[in-house]
Amino acid sequence: MTTAQTPQPDLSSDQAAAADVGADGAAAHPAEAKLAEVESRLAEMSDAYLRAKAEVENIRRRSEDEMSKARKFAVESFAEALLPVMDSMEAAIAMPDAKVETVLEGVHATKRQLAAALERNKVLEINPAAGVKFDPHQHQAISMVPAEQEPNTVVAVLQKGYTIADRVLRPALITVSAPR
Structure with a gap:
């Protein structure tokens, strides 16, 4: 058995390069x-x-x-919490002939509403008791007075302070005891 060979045609250089590409297409x-x-x-x-x-x-x-x-919109929830306070104040104004006791009762109720609104929004009071050590981060000493208690402790609170989310919004104004 003999195998017949087929003659190879002459290829140009482009055709030769294409012939060099394998079956998978890799150069x-x-x-x-x-x-x-x-x-x-x-x-x-x-x-x-x-x-x-x-x-x-x-x-x-x-x-x-x-x-x-x-x-x-940062103050949206705070403003929403204050709306009932505004409603209460408007209701009080709408009753000009109310008795003093009734007005005072309404003022106390409105103050409670305001305190609740402030607390819901993390605004808390700084109201140090007498004898508490002076804290410059939360208190502002207005004066020093002679007292029978330890030096540099709170004698009286002149104005409450407030914090908002653990940050001092306004320090409490206080008098402190003077050193002996």
Whole structure:
């Protein structure tokens, strides 16, 4: 048995290069294959970079919008808590002929409403008792007076102070005992 050989036609250089490509389409030259692979990776990474950059920009824009809304509506819950206080005051004004006792009772009720609204919004009183050690972070000493108690302790509260979420909004105005 003899095998018949078919004659090979003459190939041009382009055709020869195409003939060098294997069945899987890979170039016969390793440098060309490596270049194609690197270009492919570069395209993938460039695409991933652009997507990540766009995502970061979107996150920045969304967080700026959220911060703007938070600033704009920060007092919304506080204002909502104060509305019943306003209603009570308007009701008192609408009754000009009310007895003093009735007005005083209404003022006390309105004060309780206001105190509850402040407390719900984390606005708390600083009202130190007599004998409490002077705290410059929460108290403002107006004067020193001679007293029978320890030096630098609260003698009297002239005006209550307030904190909001553990931050001093207004220090309590106090007198403190002088050293003996």
